[in-house]
Amino acid sequence: MTPSERLDATFTALADPTRRAILARLAKGDASVLELARPFDMSQPAISKHLKVLERAGLISRGRDAQRRPCRIEGKPLADISGWLEEYRQIWEQNFQRLDALLEELQTPDKKLPRKGKRL
Amino acid sequence: MTNTVTVSTPSDREVALTRMFNAPRALVFDALTKPELVKRWMLGNMGASMPVCEIDLRVGGAYRFVWRKPDGSDFTMTGVYREIVRPERIVNTQRFDTPWLPDELVLTTTLVESGGKTTLTSTTLFDSVEMRDKMLKSGMEAGASASYDRLEAFLASI
Numbered sequence: 144m145t146p147s148e149r150l151d152a153t154f155t156a157l158a159d160p161t162r163r164a165i166l167a168r169l170a171k172g173d174a175s176v177l178e179l180a181r182p183f184d185m186s187q188p189a190i191s192k193h194l195k196v197l198e199r200a201g202l203i204s205r206g207r208d209a210q211r212r213p214c215r216i217e218g219k220p221l222a223d224i225s226g227w228l229e230e231y232r233q234i235w236e237q238n239f240q241r242l243d244a245l246l247e248e249l250q251t252p253d254k255k256l257p258r259k260g261k262r263l
Numbered sequence: 264m265t266n267t268v269t270v271s272t273p274s275d276r277e278v279a280l281t282r283m284f285n286a287p288r289a290l291v292f293d294a295l296t297k298p299e300l301v302k303r304w305m306l307g308n309m310g311a312s313m314p315v316c317e318i319d320l321r322v323g324g325a326y327r328f329v330w331r332k333p334d335g336s337d338f339t340m341t342g343v344y345r346e347i348v349r350p351e352r353i354v355n356t357q358r359f360d361t362p363w364l365p366d367e368l369v370l371t372t373t374l375v376e377s378g379g380k381t382t383l384t385s386t387t388l389f390d391s392v393e394m395r396d397k398m399l400k401s402g403m404e405a406g407a408s409a410s411y412d413r414l415e416a417f418l419a420s421i
Contacts, residue, residue, distance in 0.1 A: 154275040239268055241304035247286075
């Protein structure tokens, strides 16, 4: 897969809420299909389908144990995306903190239009 | 409680920002659309100033923002307003003068007021998955690699 195709696969995988929930669960530790199916109230085949999408995107890997095949989260693709999103978030957080200060100033009439005779 | 920005990816062609402000939305709308106010906050994280901020606030009207970085180089963003519903919704295009950024994006900003506070949601729609990837990759090259803490925070936020 080219880096661009990998990013596509990552975003496609992340576009689904169940797959995001599976990743959030796996961030806490490895789990088998059975363990993953339980809290989601979904059949094992349905979970397996989601796991295949996640695996193709490189977001998870499957263990070799033929019976359990535990799923493990793989950090790299998510780190690529979250690195960019984090950068973007920080830029906007700084913008919005300045906007907070501006909005506060605009809502303080005394600062904008000092009333005569009220200040000493 | 402090208000913090949340970044999410509602679909594979969108990136959304959500943030609450302790102000009525008419005021937030002004801060987004009046040049003398925009210049005071939309400055990014590189210590830039905004020597040019022109806004023709009507459907079909153009805007032009020029940032000057501390090293003296300029960065320009231009676009056209497609929808304006004061004080709740703005749709505008975004075009950058930097070759590594996408040709044109569409940004939809909505303001929802509740109990004197305003929630701003700003969604960038990419024309194609390729365009979004271009933006993502440019950002990734520019940005630092993420730590595992960030990954956890990211997972908690989506």
